Amino acid sequence: MYRIGIDLGGTNIAAGIVNEEGKIVIQGSTPTLATRPFEEVIADMGKLVNDLLAKYGITADDVISIGIGSPGAVLNGYVIFSNNLNWKHVPLCDELRKYIDVPVYADNDANVAALAESTCGACKGYKNSVTVTLGTGIGGGIVINDKLYGGSHGVGAEIGHMAIKFDGIRCTCGGIGCWERYGSATALIREGKLGMARDSQSMIYTLAQGDENKVTAKVVIDAAKAGDKTACEIFDEYVKNIVVGLINLVNIFDPDVIAIGGGVAAAGDFLLDAVRECYEENIFYKDIPHAKIVFAEMGNDAGIVGAAMLS
Numbered sequence: 535m536y537r538i539g540i541d542l543g544g545t546n547i548a549a550g551i552v553n554e555e556g557k558i559v560i561q562g563s564t565p566t567l568a569t570r571p572f573e574e575v576i577a578d579m580g581k582l583v584n585d586l587l588a589k590y591g592i593t594a595d596d597v598i599s600i601g602i603g604s605p606g607a608v609l610n611g612y613v614i615f616s617n618n619l620n621w622k623h624v625p626l627c628d629e630l631r632k633y634i635d636v637p638v639y640a641d642n643d644a645n646v647a648a649l650a651e652s653t654c655g656a657c658k659g660y661k662n663s664v665t666v667t668l669g670t671g672i673g674g675g676i677v678i679n680d681k682l683y684g685g686s687h688g689v690g691a692e693i694g695h696m697a698i699k700f701d702g703i704r705c706t707c708g709g710i711g712c713w714e715r716y717g718s719a720t721a722l723i724r725e726g727k728l729g730m731a732r733d734s735q736s737m738i739y740t741l742a743q744g745d746e747n748k749v750t751a752k753v754v755i756d757a758a759k760a761g762d763k764t765a766c767e768i769f770d771e772y773v774k775n776i777v778v779g780l781i782n783l784v785n786i787f788d789p790d791v792i793a794i795g796g797g798v799a800a801a802g803d804f805l806l807d808a809v810r811e812c813y814e815e816n817i818f819y820k821d822i823p824h825a826k827i828v829f830a831e832m833g834n835d836a837g838i839v840g841a842a843m844l845s
């Protein structure tokens with residue numbers, strides 16, 4: 535038997551057939567064209583799924599369920615609200631069932647990625663885990679007793695918007711000092727630009743050729759890896775900011791493991807070792823077992839595999 539996972543994005547819809555080992559056996563995609571009426575977007579989703587089934591030579595009878603990961607707040611099969619798609623109260627699951635007669639489930643895309651890590655990735659074998667995605671913002675998903683925790687209203691794992699500085703920077707959510715203003719790739723780039731502006735001797739300046747637009751997370755991290763003083767100061771502060779959020783999560787949830795994914799994870803052990811060191815120094819209950827910090831493992835497959843695991 536198979537499950538189908540759909541990764542609904544603002545630009546593309548990706549879908550895959552997933553086998554019982556959690557591996558994608560065939561996948562495809564189609565443009566979302568999100569400005570259209572939602573009925574048309576979901577009709578294309580149905581066509582994509584049916585095309586994949588035909589291509590792989592199986593039918594709806596071989597499929598246990600379909601899961602959809604969608605941006606925004608998702609609850610009881612509805613996309614309650616999504617900025618990316620410009621959707622409000624869209625009956626996503628019922629609409630897709632018009633095209634294929636199997637149970638359909640939906641959840642938020644960050645939650646779905648956490649479910650992928652929990653069932654098939656870095657958090658496999660642990661009952662309680664949090665997956666943190668350090669990208670443009672900070673996304674998160676919380677798994678408690680092997681089940682996603684989405685809150686009572688579908689917006690329960692917005693960990694990027696927990697405040698870590700009361701007098702901090704204004705966030706896109708309207709709050710002040712949110713974790714994602716300090717721990718995301720965007721934050722590292724912002725600090726890199728400031729570092730370059732105050733220290734033209736910095737390797738950040740050299741690597742970016744003095745051009746603000748060429749300051750990336752990789753530039754700042756590469757300069758820090760090489761021991762550049764300004765870059766190291768920025769990196770150390772960045773690591774502290776990540777760890778403040780991680781320790782908040784541990785103090786609230788006490789999970790078995792926290793998996794870190796997203797673009798910043800490309801920094802590899804240089805980042806992970808620094809985060810672990812700072813975390814161990816600052817964790818509350820040092821003498822009893824506490825959450826391991828690891829890298830997420832599912833990468834690009836997380837959206838499809840995690841959606842397929844929804845039930």
Ligand SMILES: [Zn+2]
Pocket residue numbers: 694695696705706707708709710712
């Ligand atoms: Zn915020």
